[in-house]
Amino acid sequence: MSSPIRTVTSIGIMxxxxxxxxxxxHLQPHFALRVCDPARPAEPDPSGKGLRPADAAGVAACDLVVLAVPVPAIPAAIAALRPHLKAGAVVLDVGSVKLGPARAMQESLPADVEIIGTHPLFGPQSARGGLAGLKIALCPIRGGSTPRIAAFLRHVLKLRVVVTTADAHDREVAMVQGLTHLIAKILVRMEPLPRTMTTASFDLLMQATEMVRYDAPNVFMAIERANPHAKAVRDRFFALAEEMRLFLENGDVPRADGAAPSAAGRRLAV
Amino acid sequence: MSSPIRTVTSIGIMxxxxxxxxxxxHLQPHFALRVCDPARPAEPDPSGKGLRPADAAGVAACDLVVLAVPVPAIPAAIAALRPHLKAGAVVLDVGSVKLGPARAMQESLPADVEIIGTHPLFGPQSARGGLAGLKIALCPIRGGSTPRIAAFLRHVLKLRVVVTTADAHDREVAMVQGLTHLIAKILVRMEPLPRTMTTASFDLLMQATEMVRYDAPNVFMAIERANPHAKAVRDRFFALAEEMRLFLENGDVPRADGAAPSAAGRRLAV
Structure with missing residues (x-):
């Protein structure tokens, strides 16, 4: 490991x-920012003080580089940045899954850059009222810069930081985001939904749905396709939905294997 | 119609x-209350100022009588009260469906009592912070006392009152409560659910679930079995869940009739 960059003054956003x-x-007040969007190379016009459009080389020359591209575009972003990264720079991604991006970064980034997988557990909707109290997961992958970055996120941006591993993250988030997005997708397709005779719990369900329904389609696909634990979660959700359907249809809960109703099924039938 | 009781001073709760x-x-500070529980006749011990245990005859002798028994127990409660009701008394129920109870009350209550179907759109969980701002639906069925009762609920208990018909109520609430309880039942069966790396939308989903999970089992059964619109709602929910399952399994959305994917399916696939 080469000596780490002690003070981050410039951040590149890819x-x-x-x-x-x-x-x-949120970073603009604290750092010199350079941004580049590989999906829109022709229109790099992010106006704003201290925010400079750049090419991949310009972004890669910063002290800290954030991969903010969709998860499937991470390998191409790494390839574009790789030749220009400084020794000791810190590279992090912000994808909603961590195992895949962690592997891609570890395999393809030069040995002299530090790596952290991050997942900000919020988006433009939930961050409308500010960042304070929102959560971010950090998965240290290479180098020792996680504590410094966690301190900045905690004390300056007021985020709640969870330091974890990529696998523990993906396992938990498969449920958190998998269930939220699955339920929201179903509810949105049931519109128009009631607005007048609503209960407090239904109102909360609607708020949860509003928060994720405008997320970019690639977020849902990353959650469902790129998270190795997502399939088990949704299989369980769909199996329980089917069990509930049969119970309400027949008043009994047959098990998939044809055996007697499970204890859970009997409890449900009470 | 006999002359209505102008001022309600006593309320009987069955x-x-x-x-x-x-x-x-919430009614104790304003009325003399008599209560009787047909499911627990041996232990009528509702301590509290102004709250008197009574038998069905005592409850029926009040100016206003509330049927607070489970929906399937309403006919038996009416039969017990019927011989003792005062001319001009107001009878109302608080069940989470309205068509069935409305029919039962209309058919079996004496012609000289007034009838209102009500559905307080809250429960012990959502009312923990007080009643102000919570909703109640009123369905006038017989007599003209709805405006007076609505005024009390609005101005004294600070509830939001929705005056509607039993059918409009059941249609809307089939979605509101049907979806909330269905989703909550599935989520509870997926426990343990994550507590650490949660998003704001997942936290809302969990709050919605907590609010209904301890409801009496008869509430869920009333919603699913006694509401004539519930089956259409859950059929649609389960069909959309199945469509989503197939989409995530195969990357395509077959329709039940074997035709090409629907427009909704194609949009989903984008």
């Missing part, structure tokens, strides 16, 4: 979609 | 489960 913009707004 | 108790707590 990817300038909804999340890249949100991040830039 | 049924003293979780909701009957909640109601008694």
């Amino acid at each position: 990817g300038f979609g909804a999340f890249g913009r949100l991040m830039a707004r | 049924g003293f489960g979780a909701f009957g108790r909640l109601m008694a707590r």
Whole structure:
């Protein structure tokens, strides 16, 4: 490991979609920012004080580089940045899954850059009222810069920082985001939904749905396809939905294997 | 119609489960209350100032009588009260469906009592912070006392009152409560659910679940079995869940009739 960059003064953001913009707004007061969007190379016009459009080389020359592209675009972003990264720079991603991006960064980034996988557990909707109290997961992958970065996120941005591993993250988030997005997708397709005779719990369900329904389609696909634990979660959700359907249809809960109703099924039938 | 009782001073509550108790707590400062629980005739011990245990005859002798028994127990409660009701008394129920109870009350209550179907769109969980701002639906069925009762609920208990018909109520609430309880039942069965790396939208989903998970089992059964619109809602929910399952399994959305994917399916696939 070469000597780490002690003080981060410049941050390069690769990817300038909804999340890249949100991040830039909150980092701008503290750092010199350079941004580049590989999906829109022709229109790099992020106006704002201290925010400079750049090419991949310009972004890669910063002390800290954030991959804010969709998860499937991470390998191409790494390839574009790789030749220009400084020794001791810190590279982190912000994808909603961590195992895949962690592997890609570890395999393809030069040995003299530090790596952290991060997942800000919020988006433009939930961050409308500010960042304070929102959560971010950090998965240290290479180098020792996690504590310094966690301190900045905690004390300056007021985020709640969870330090974890990529696998523990993906396992928990498969449920958190998998269930939220699955339920929201179903509810949105049931519109128009009631607005008048609503209960407090239904109102909360609607608020949860509003928060994720405008997320970019790649977020849902990353959650469902790129998270290795997502399939088990949704299989369980769909199996329980089917069990509930049969119970309400027949008043009994047959098990998939044809055996007697499970204890859970009997409890449900009470 | 005989002359209505102009001023309600006594209220009889038939049924003293979780909701009957909640109601008694909020009505006690304003009325003389008599309560009777047909499911627990041996233990009528509702201590509290102004709250008198009574038999069905005592409850029926009040100016206003509330049926707070489970929906399937309403006919038996009416039969017990019927011989003792005062001319001009107001009878109302608080069930989470309205068409069935409305029909039962209309058919079996004496012609000289007034009838209102009500559905307080809250329960012990959502009312923990007080009643102000919570909603109640009123369905006038016989007589003209709805405006007076609505005024009390609005100005004294600070509830939001929705005056509607039994059918409009059941149609809307089939979605509101049907979806909330269905989703909550599935989520509870997926426990343990994550507590650490949660998003704001997942936290809302969990709050919605907590609010209904301890509801009496008869609430869920009333919603699913006694509401004539519930089956259409859950059929649609389960069909959309199945469509989503197939989409995530195969990357395409076959329709039940074997035709090409629907427009909704194609949009989903984008």
